[in-house]
Amino acid sequence: MTQRTSAERPYLSIGEVLGLLLEEFPDITISKIRFLESQGLIVPERTASGYRKFYDDDVERLRYILTEQKDKFLPLRVIKDRLDTPPAGTERPEPQRPEPQRPEPRGIKNVVSASEVAQREEESEEQATATDSPVTKTHPASRFPKAVTTTSEPRAQSSTRRPALPDPSDAVGRPATYSRVELLELSGLDDATLKDLEAFHLVTARQVGTQGLFDEHDLAVAEVARGFTDAGFDVRHLKSWKISAEREAGLFEQRVLPVLRRRSPESRQESNELLDDLSDLGGRLRAILVARAVSPLRDSR
Structure with missing residues (x-):
């Protein structure tokens, strides 16, 4: 092409x-x-x-x-x-x-x-x-x-x-769902790698009628996975990020659920804002810790 x-x-x-x-x-x-x-x-x-x-x-x-x-x-x-x-x-x-x-x-x-x-x-x-x-x-x-x-x-x-x-x-107005063919085309992955991502539950197709559809999160994961596989990593190595993300979400849940239980008109907005702030803080902390952990590799001669 x-x-x-x-x-x-x-x-x-x-x-x-x-x-x-x-x-x-x-x-x-x-x-x-x-x-x-x-x-x-x-x-x-x-x-x-x-x-x-x-x-x-x-x-x-x-x-x-x-x-x-x-x-x-x-x-x-x-x-x-x-x-x-x-x-x-x-x-x-x-x-x-x-x-x-x-x-x-x-x-x-x-x-x-x-x-x-x-x-x-x-x-x-x-x-x-x-x-x-x-x-x-x-x-x-x-x-x-x-x-x-x-x-x-x-x-x-x-x-x-x-x-x-x-x-x-x-694109505005386009459904945030993708067929298998679309996901492969947009992410640049091959079908074997996509099957590996599914096997490790990093992406999950939702069955709609006779077709399995992926969402925008699946596309984002597939794009990043392509970068890692191009760098020589196996899909199984990416499982640790999923485990870490689930643990982080569980930690946030402990803080957000008490807010939701108030059942006030403002509780939903407050919980969403809290989740936004916590997710942002978690992402920055993770980036800082990774940067510090890899700094000896950058400085080594």
Whole structure:
């Protein structure tokens, strides 16, 4: 199969954003980017066919959020308040930012398979943008525009962008279910590896009629599994992550269930926010501990 080509675009797909930031933030995933969007911290524009479009200011806003989490351990609500509340007496300008570069991620390659599958359908050539102007850097809210869902003025074109490869699972209106053939195509896995993932209960097809369907979590696991298998690992090695995740979820359950038992109108929202915070803290702690554990390997000569 031949790789398609398309015109240069002034924006990135979600997979390309992941590849761009992965080296700087090793714990970032497509699911985490979507989660930040669901919380209103980022609101990338969409093409007519539903794919997300990340411009320079979207990428820099995302980088700021991840940096605040990593360096200052701030909850998402605090970060959002800092982004959305400008300092008194200041305007919220549109930022002008340098072109993000795409460094090749170190370590395990091909983890970000969502942006590397060459046969996916190309995004529509939509051009929707906003004008840029100098930016004040004295306050987080004045460094980034508040997330909006529409724009009326075109953004400046970028001549150094590579063609954006869309993430098909990112399309609006598309059911978050995938047939076996779709999952194999999108993740780049072979059928034997997918069977191994099923055998170790890392992915599970739900029977709908005569067809087994996978969800977006299964797709995300398959993408990561491909990176590990490309690096020489067996699927059985990934079982430890599942066990660790289940133990972590069990620990969170002990804290969340008492909140749910209150049965008040606010308890559901409070429990969801608590789960978000705990999941975020758990992910950061895990990344810190792994980074510390592998540091002797990086420093060894």
